[in-house]
Amino acid sequence: MDKQYQFANLSDGDLQQVHNLEKRLSEEKGEEVILIAYDQNENKK
8 A cells, every 4th residue: 555645634723733843842842843734635546
């Protein structure tokens, strides 16, 4: 099976939560953290 990924379709509220988590993790680690959300699609052959 081949696995393909596309960017997840997130609501404004979801995006805000991701941004808040990026900010919190960046502060805790002392370096910039960027999160990327994907949806997984499995192509069966």
